[in-house]
Amino acid sequence: MEGQIPVDMGDGRPGGVSGDAPPSERPNLADRKRLSWFRRVLGGAAWVSAAPADWMGWRTISGGATLIGRLYQGIGARARRDKRFRTRDNRTFDLVGTAFAYGISIEELEGRLATRRRQTAALAYSMFGLACLFVLAWVWVALRVANDGGRVALLLQFLPFCVLFYLMSFYQALLNFQIRSGRAAGWQEYLSTEKGFLPRW
Numbered sequence: 001m002e003g004q005i006p007v008d009m010g011d012g013r014p015g016g017v018s019g020d021a022p023p024s025e026r027p028n029l030a031d032r033k034r035l036s037w038f039r040r041v042l043g044g045a046a047w048v049s050a051a052p053a054d055w056m057g058w059r060t061i062s063g064g065a066t067l068i069g070r071l072y073q074g075i076g077a078r079a080r081r082d083k084r085f086r087t088r089d090n091r092t093f094d095l096v097g098t099a100f101a102y103g104i105s106i107e108e109l110e111g112r113l114a115t116r117r118r119q120t121a122a123l124a125y126s127m128f129g130l131a132c133l134f135v136l137a138w139v140w141v142a143l144r145v146a147n148d149g150g151r152v153a154l155l156l157q158f159l160p161f162c163v164l165f166y167l168m169s170f171y172q173a174l175l176n177f178q179i180r181s182g183r184a185a186g187w188q189e190y191l192s193t194e195k196g197f198l199p200r201w
Contacts, residue, residue, distance in 0.1 A: 091184040117179040121199035124172035131165030138162060173199045 086097035099109040138155060145151035170187075176199040177190045190197075 087184050093182050093184075113179050117176055118201050120172045120176040120179065121201050124169050124176060124199045127165050127169035127172060131162055131169060134162045134165060173197075176200065 084101070086094035086101060088094050095106050095109055099106045102109065104112075138158060142152070142155050145155070174185075174187055174190050177193065177195075177197075178185050180200060181193075181195065185193075
């Protein structure tokens, strides 16, 4: 009976003709199944130990919502226009630029200015009338309590409210004058104007 010829397998071990490992060194099929089952168990445990946000997918939803918000802000920033009233270098109203900024026609802008002129006139006269009524009431009360020092002090504290109504009336009258003249006039120019001091409808 002829003997087997030793064959060098390249790892320093003499092998047989086929070069197979001994049966004791071969991996067992049962061990493989046991390792696979153990890995599945570890994967399930890792899922259980994850944060609730990972269970519900909240991180993915939150990331999508953030992206949508950024896209919406970008679109809104492009569509947003400067809605300040435009004036030229000489402070006259730029109706064409203002109408374009508001996205309306020049005729519609002129109609809005006419409505605003009537509103400012009504507010100016109303505030002036209230201021006069408060001043008359203040004078009447002041004459009756002239000898009471405590009430006189209270009257002096109430006097700034009367002045406030006069200032509000003056401000509305100034706006009315600006709309009538078609330019951003200052209060000094309004006081020295010869075109009509009283607000007009």
